[in-house]
Amino acid sequence: MSNPALDVVEFVLTTHFYTQDRDLDENDLPPRFRQVYWSADAAEDAPGGVERPLKATDETARTATGVERPWDAVSDLLFTQRTEFSGEISLTQPTMGLEWYRDRADDDRIAGNPTIVAALEAAEDLEAPVTREDARADVRPVQADRVWIDALLSEYFDEDEDGEMLDLVNVRAPEEIETTLADLVLTGDQEGEIQKIVKAIEHREYLAEIGLREIGKLLFVGPPGTGKTTVSRALAHELGLPFVEVKLSMITSQYLGETSKNVEKSFEVAKRLSPCILFIDEFDSVAKTRRSDEHAALKRAVNTLLKSIDEVSLVRDEVLLIGATNHPDQLDAAAWRRFDEIVNFPKPDRDMRADILRVVTKEMKIADFDPEEVADRTSGLTGSDLRMVLREAVLGALTEDRMTITQADVMEAVEDFEERDNLKNMDMIDGEGAEVLGETGSNDAHDHGEDGGHDHGDHDHGEDGGHDHGDHDHDGDGGGSADPTRGAEPHGRTQD
Known part of the structure; x- marks a missing residue:
């Protein structure tokens, strides 16, 4: 859970110590902070940078932390002050502020801010959980912003x-x-x-x-x-x-x-x-x-x-x-x-389809959901196809004002998908059939075009997955059965 006071104090501490320590550069700033101060005119030999001094105002603190009223979050702390005219929030006692933050922030959070780590390393009685070098290595470089x-x-x-x-x-x-x-x-x-x-x-x-x-x-x-x-x-x-x-x-x-x-x-x-x-x-x-x-x-x-x-x-x-x-x-x-x-990247087998279904539905409410049954009925479908099936099941339930779908909804969506796929693959010879196909738009109902045309193709666990570099004979079948490694399975989102 977010702690507004901790968020704002970290931001103010970062602006203070970054301004004071000239050995620090943009890669010592967490990306969410440095983007607030980015200037295209900051450096002659680079496409931009962060210019000192950094000032923590109500506006910059709100942008960097998401705290709607930054000063209200820290006004009761003994080491903070605010200039009424400019709205700048600053530290009356930086060391006290650093001690306060170190006592309340966990090690992972501190390690994500190289500027704070550098300040802790320089302090006499405070200990940093990691070195500044290690902290910088774990922060996304400015070149990726x-x-x-x-x-x-x-x-x-x-x-x-x-x-x-x-x-x-x-x-x-x-x-x-x-x-x-x-x-x-x-x-x-x-x-x-x-x-x-x-x-x-x-x-x-x-x-x-x-x-x-x-x-x-x-x-x-x-x-x-x-x-x-x-x-x-x-x-x-x-x-x-x-x-x-x-x-x-x-x-x-x-x-x-x-x-x-x-x-x-x-x-x-x-x-x-x-x-x-x-x-x-x-x-x-x-x-x-x-x-x-x-x-x-x-x-x-x-x-x-x-x-x-x-x-x-x-x-x-x-x-x-x-x-x-x-x-x-x-x-x-x-x-x-x-x-x-x-x-x-082969099509998934039955077990892999079941895994894909579990991942995709992690955040869905499905009564009596049986991914194994769905996997049995969806031979030949890719991860993108399965995502499409589940989308249709959800939309079908919403048309009935339901936000909980059932196994029956999913199986019905599978049948609908199969019908559309059959239409796509039909040999439409007579003119009347071709006209109907054009009117319904089914001609491209299952045309996935390029990779990622639909979602969740990334969960495909094909039986094979091997690759022979000796002669580059890649017919999709030459590699033996790869033992799929199932990583963490949070919600299964895809980009395409």
């Missing part, structure tokens, strides 16, 4: 000249990604690859020392809706990295003549925002098996893409590259060779 990202893009790219290209690149700050890895249930292989990447980023300097630079290029393969995009975004959230998403199909279809240029620009954006994750969706739309009769511009685009992949490195450039494809069979052999890891 939305304000930094926007300022950097504005500095390096001209809105008139590069505007169309930047429209094709979706950049998200970590705090804008709601899904975390803790929300997901991954296959053993998926979890293993993520752990490898986390360690590679953590020990990047060591990898450079031993000459292992060609690392950090992953290819996610699997049907639509199996979580390729969502897992990538959750990884960005987990690592505190900007997420740069590029849909190659849009670059190709809208600006065929400019494709090569825009591919290069996309990689340039990622390098400018490094450290970051560059996620290339619909990878097969450009890197298809090459034919002699294909458009010359597309040939150039493929060559440019392959060259750009060769020239980007996690170790050297701090860019983690993730490609995703729904059609691995269409990829050019040269494209396969560019990736050091292939991660399979």
Whole structure:
């Protein structure tokens, strides 16, 4: 439960000690505090920063802490004062305030504020739970803040000249990604690859020392809706990295003549925002098996893409590259060779579907819910499909003014989904049937397009999940049964 007095005191202490200690920089400030003071004109050699002195006013304290009346929360404390004219809240006795905060804040909270940790380290009779260095390591770096990202893009790219290209690149700050890895249930292989990447980023300097630079290029393969995009975004959230998403199909279809240029620009954006994750969706739309009769511009685009992949490195450039494809069979052999890891995202088996259902329904009220029965009836459905089924069950109950759904509601939603799926797959030969299909909109009722078109594909636990890097024979079936690792199962949200 939030403690308004503790929240406001932490903020005021932070502004005081950050102003006093010139050795502290923006990465010593918790993100929620530094964004309050961010200025695009604060530094000549950076896209922005935080200028001293920091003043804790009613307005800044309210923005940073969410406490509606900040002064009322701390007015009774002996070490606080407020200037009536400016509304500035300050400390009459900083050491007393620091002692008061240390006695009441738990260690995890203190460890999340490097400025407070530095003040405790400097105090004679107070002990910090962690070192300032460790505290800084656990705080999201300023380079991952939305304000930094926007300022950097504005500095390096001209809105008139590069505007169309930047429209094709979706950049998200970590705090804008709601899904975390803790929300997901991954296959053993998926979890293993993520752990490898986390360690590679953590020990990047060591990898450079031993000459292992060609690392950090992953290819996610699997049907639509199996979580390729969502897992990538959750990884960005987990690592505190900007997420740069590029849909190659849009670059190709809208600006065929400019494709090569825009591919290069996309990689340039990622390098400018490094450290970051560059996620290339619909990878097969450009890197298809090459034919002699294909458009010359597309040939150039493929060559440019392959060259750009060769020239980007996690170790050297701090860019983690993730490609995703729904059609691995269409990829050019040269494209396969560019990736050091292939991660399979198959459809879930029965047990995995049951797990997905448990996760998705964690916050729902369902009378007599039996996820095993639903799993038995939903063979072949992805995590996104299951999410769609549950959505229909909830909406159906709401039409009857009910906020508690039943097992019968869920099973009825499964039947409705199957009917829509059957309509989509019907061979509509006669004109009358085709007209009805168009009127109902059922033609795309189950068309998931790109990965993540629907929610919760990230919970797919396919039986397989293995990946053979020796010959890159990825037909979705070659890896043996992976023992899925079921992580924490909070509410199952997805982004797409």
